[in-house]
Structures are given as C-alpha cells and as structure tokens.
Amino acid sequence: MINNYLRLLAAMVLSTFVLPQQAFAFTVSTCTYDGSTNIPAMETNRNPDVYFGATIPSGSSQFTALTQALSAVNRVPANISFRGVIFGTGASDAVAPAFDAGISRFWSMEYYIYRKPDGTVDTSRRIPSMTGNFLNEFYFSNDPTMDNAHTTTSYVNCVLVDKDVIFNTTPYSVDANGNRMPMSWTYSDSASSSLAYEGASRPFKPTAIHETLHYLGLGHEQDIYNIMGTDFTHVGINGSTTIPYVGEDAASGLVSIYGTTPYTAKQDLGISHWYRWNQTSGAPSGEENYSRHTRTRIYDTSNNLITDCVKTDNSACKFNEYEKDQFFKVSKGQTIRPQFIIENNGLWNVQAPVYYYLSTDNVITTADTLLKTVNRTISRDAPDLVYESVTLPSTLVSGQKYYIGAIVDPNNSFTELLETNNSAYIGIHVK
16 A cells, blocks of 8 residues: 655755755655565656647647656656656557757667567566556546646556646636635746736646656655746746756755666756745645745845835736745845755765856846855755855946846856756845
8 A cells, every 4th residue: 555755854055154954854755565664655667758648739838748747757867757758548559759869878878678679669678567558648637626737657566657647727726715716827937927926827747747746756845945846936047048957956855766867967067046945834725735936035244124115117026936026125245145945966075166146137137247255065865055255246237137146066067968958137226
C-alpha cells in the first residue's frame, strides 16, 4: 500500500549572508512491500517513453509547452531521463524523435523493458498489474470536477507501472470564499500573461513540471521554496520572459530516489526573485501543504523591510503572492539589502561569483552599472535566500524607477545546461 509522504529533513545551514535554510526539505512518495516500509515509489525504467494523447497533437502549443517542461526535468542531475514522445495511446503508434536532441545524448541506448527493438510496445515483458494500460500518458480532460491537474499512479511491489498526467481543459483559481474562478492556460513564458504577475492566465509549463515530478515519485512540499508547492510562482525571470525549471530542492529529491546521473555536464546555477512566503493562513482549500511563494524584497541596513513601495502602475504594493513588479522607495546614496534566491541545480558544490548591478530596465546584463561583486560557495542541497548590502549611486534621478539586478556566474566560467536563468531583478523608486 502507499504510505504518507516521507519527509526528509536535514540540519539547518547558517551563513553570514544567507537566511537559515533546511538542507533538504523535499518529500517522496513511499510504499510498503514484503515487510519493508518507507520504500520510495519509483520509475524503474531510467529512460521512459511518454504517450501524448489526442488532446496534445504534434506541433500544437500544448505539445511544445509540454515537451519543453519534460526537457526541463531532463536537466536534473538524477539518473532518470525521458527518452522521447509517442503520439496517441495505441501500442503500435510510431515513436517521435527525442524532444530535446541536446538532452537525449546524455544516455546510452540500453535495453528498454517496455519496448521491442522495432519500437513497438512489448506487453509480455511488463510487470503484471490488474489496473492501468501500462502507458505513461499525458492528456487533457474536460471533467469539471477535477483539479487543475493531477497524476494517477499504479504500483506493483512498489514499482510504478502505470502513470498518467491529466490536465484540466479549463484551469481555475480560487477566490476568498473558496469558489472556482475559471481561467485559461498560457503556454508561453510571457510574464504579463502569467497569474503570478497579475496576468489573466495560469502558466502551463510549471504545472506540467510539477505533475511530472509527481510521476517520478515526489510529493508536495510546504517548508521551502519548491516547485512542489505553488508551481507557477516558482520561476526564473529576466526582462519579460519567465524561465520554468525544476529547482534545487526538487532536484535533490530526484537524486535521493534515482541517484546521480553519470553525465557530468549536468551543471546549472540559477537565481530568482521569488521565495517561500512564511504566511501560514489563507491558503486555498486543498493547498494547505503547498509552499506559497512571494516576490523577494528590499531591506534597510537594520534588516527592516522597506514598506514604502509601489507597483508598475504606481499603486501600493500588497506584498502578497501574485504581484506586478514592485519598486521599493529608496534615497540616493542609500545602502540597501536586496534579497534573492540562489540555487545550484547541478551535480557539485561550486565557488561562483555573484555580481550586483543597477539597471534602467529589467533585462539585467553585465553592461549595466556594477555595484558589488561577491564570491559564494553554492552547495547542492536547498535554495539559499541571500541578502547582500549594496550602496546606491548618489547620482540617481529623483522620481525615476531603476532595477537592482544580480547575476550568478556573470563571466560564464561554468558550462551550464541553461544560461538564461542566471539573473534576476528587484525594482527601486528614487525619492
């Protein structure tokens, strides 16, 4: 039978500029078999294929977004990687090319227990089960009673033998009274359309990553910034483009189940302007065990939050979960402490520089005005919420909005699978 999630918690890590974090806080789904308890429920095929149902046709926006989400999961440094996509739900359907050519080469072609050499499904070699059709399917449903998305699993002897990820055709948000408010999916990475930035649509890719991690054996998480919490507020960003990704803590969860990848180039550093919100009340029904995220903020040198803050439209900041860009009101020459989440999504602990910049727009580059450089040890365990003191120039223009940006590994000293998630920003408004 399937037990409750096993919580893996480690000691608290302290650092001069880092808010204390749990070294690991991910949860994994576990089961009991033959007298043994707390066995991770896992996918035994380390290169599984997935089936896309007729509701996700090749070339559609749904197809593109879902394959990009699966490619994000493939970047995790765990010994598991999706091999490719099969269209439809029939055993004789043709195998599509691997959805990420740059990722597919990470794995040697070995014998797949679910497939014959000609690419057809070999049902005779599957573990026997009384439920499911043994196809790992992704599809949409118009069932009005279902959640935004959910994952169903069938187990035999603690082995996942049938996994389906189902998305609601019409996603929804929940108002203060618990009522469902229908909305649409957005399959793009545009921040302006995202619910996280007060847009009108729920981003599909983070939800697809979240559900795929359920498929691979992770449970919900509430104690740390994690995509297994509120997924669409777990993104990187630079400019107007969001970057959905798995994240350090969830990646550590997959490594705990499957071990580390033999492919040594799976390295990635990242930075974000989202972090875990400590609010413990007001979560929508059914989401009480989710980590909830909000935008990182700016503090003064006494570690007091700068509460004088406006949004892009000059309305007052609400400091809640979903909000447009915030601009904290500061003075010329003031020393402030912006906070960012820094993550090591790769294989090893690294020493890497983090540069802080002043910019006139929210696309942070090394061409912006350099404010400070810091060398950091970035461990592979859990995300670090980092505060750093920076002094603003005395030549800033009163009444103008600027951005404080941070870039990890600004000189590209490390070869990474993803380079677009190395910068983030917070807005300031000069008094």
